[in-house]
Each structure stands twice: as structure tokens, then as C-alpha cells.
Amino acid sequence: MKMLKTALLLLALTFNAAASAESMNRSAEIDKIYEQDQKTRTLFKRGDVYDRPTELKSDAANRMRLFEMMADDLPWTARDFALVSRVFQHTNTGAESEENENWxxxxxxxxxxxxxxxxxxLGKLEEAGSMVSRIERYLKARGIPRDYGLELVSRTPFKACVINPQITDEQRLDxxxxxxxxxxxxxxxH
Structure with a gap:
């Protein structure tokens, strides 16, 4: 029994160390994003010359990375993620009618x-279509051509790809x- 307790303690310590290392990496990345954000805010405050379109893209990319980290680190089930995705998809700001995607x-x-x-x-492969539709709605709301987005190639086997792989990620950002x-x-x- 003592050996089992010792083994469980060692396992718990190992798990804690791995989680701690992952947490430290995540914290370091968050620190870097925060520093970039504050550098931009400093430019605004001082009235320095800066490239506003580049800063806007950088700000948005940083927020997207934080969203991704948040989603990757939540201890939820596949069903939970799918349901929350639908809730965010239908967020109404109250500014415009439902017929207009800009709201x-x-x-x-x-x-x-x-x-x-x-x-x-996490195995809820029916969410492939949701991935595609979330990007489609974003593109439509922003007035970006659909070929910058995704397409569902097949459900079985599951495959979702960019519509036009010749469009670079830099072009998407621009x-x-x-x-x-x-x-x-x-x-x-794949």
C-alpha cells in the first residue's frame, strides 16, 4: 500500500511539473503579446509616427492567438466547445437587424x-461544417471574398481546407x- 501511495505521489508530482512547464510557456507567450500591445499603446500616447494598418493587423492577430490559447486550455468536452461556438456565432450587438451580418x-x-x-x-467531427461557416460569416461581414476562406472537402474522412491555397496568409492578413x-x-x- 505504501508503494502505491509513493507511486501516486510521484505521478502527481510529474503531472504537476508538466502542467507547470506548459503554464510557464503560455505565460511567457502572453507576456510577449502584452508587451507588443503596450508598445503600440505607447506609440499612440506619444503621437509617434507608426503604421496604423500594420498595428491594427497585429492587434487583431494577438487577440486571435489569445482566443486560441483560451480555447485550447479549457477542460471542456467536445460537445461543450460546439455549443459555446454556436452561442458566440449568434451574438447580437443590437445595432442592426438580423438580415445584416454587420451586426x-x-x-x-x-x-x-x-x-x-x-x-x-476532440472527435466531434460534425463541427467541420461549423469551422467553415464561422469563417464564411466573418468574411461576409468584413466584405472579404469567399475564396479567402475554407471549404469542407469531405465529412468521411474528415477534411477541411482553405479554398484557395495560392492565397498566402500574409494576403489574408492584408x-x-x-x-x-x-x-x-x-x-x-491532409
């Missing part, structure tokens, strides 16, 4: 994308889509 918070579409992607990673879709969809497009 939706665009970043909620992207958060919904990450939540659907997490649900798919168009206003703060996601590196070519990069982050590799795991689903």
Missing part, C-alpha cells in the same frame, strides 16, 4: 471558429482576416 461581432465568429476546431480535434489559415488548417487538410 454580429466579427471576433465572435473567429472565437466560434477556434471553439469548433477544438470540438473537431485583406483583414487575422488568421493564418494555411498554417492552422494543415492538421485538417
Amino acid at each position: 454580429r461581432s466579427q471576433e465572435n465568429h473567429l472565437l466560434g471558429f477556434f471553439l469548433s476546431r477544438k470540438a473537431a480535434r 485583406a483583414g482576416l487575422p488568421l493564418r489559415l494555411n498554417e492552422i488548417m494543415k492538421e485538417f487538410c
Whole structure:
């Protein structure tokens, strides 16, 4: 019995050390994002010359990375992620009618994308279509051409890919889509 308790203690310490290392890496990345954000805010306050379109893209990309980290670190089930994705998808700001996509918070579409992607990673493969539709709604609301987005290639086997792989992630960023879709969809497009 004493040996079992010792083994369980060692296992708990090992798990705690691994979780701590992961937490330290995440914290370091959050610190870096925060420092970038504060550097931008300092430029605003001092009235320095800066490239505003580049800063806007950087700000959006940083928020998207934080959303992704948040979704990756939550101890939820695939079903939970799928349901929360739908909730974010239907967030109404109250400013416009439902017929107009502009009333939706665009970043909620992207958060919904990450939540659907997490649900798919956890085995809820029917969320593949949700990943695609979340990106489509974002593109529509922003007036970005659909070929900058995703398509569901097949449900069985599950495969979702960028519509036009010739469009680079930098071109997507320049168009206003703060996601590196070519990069982050590799795991689903093989």
C-alpha cells in the first residue's frame, strides 16, 4: 500500500511539473503579446509616427492567438466547445437587424471558429461544417471574398481546407482576416 501511495505521489508530482512547464510557456507567450500591445499603446500616447494598418493587423492577430490559447486550455468536452461556438456565432450587438451580418461581432465568429476546431480535434467531427461557416460569416461581414476562406472537402474522412491555397496568409492578413489559415488548417487538410 505504501508503494502505491509513493507511486501516486510521484505521478502527481510529474503531472504537476508538466502542467507547470506548459503554464510557464503560455505565460511567457502572453507576456510577449502584452508587451507588443503596450508598445503600440505607447506609440499612440506619444503621437509617434507608426503604421496604423500594420498595428491594427497585429492587434487583431494577438487577440486571435489569445482566443486560441483560451480555447485550447479549457477542460471542456467536445460537445461543450460546439455549443459555446454556436452561442458566440449568434451574438447580437443590437445595432442592426438580423438580415445584416454587420451586426454580429466579427471576433465572435473567429472565437466560434477556434471553439469548433477544438470540438473537431476532440472527435466531434460534425463541427467541420461549423469551422467553415464561422469563417464564411466573418468574411461576409468584413466584405472579404469567399475564396479567402475554407471549404469542407469531405465529412468521411474528415477534411477541411482553405479554398484557395495560392492565397498566402500574409494576403489574408492584408485583406483583414487575422488568421493564418494555411498554417492552422494543415492538421485538417491532409
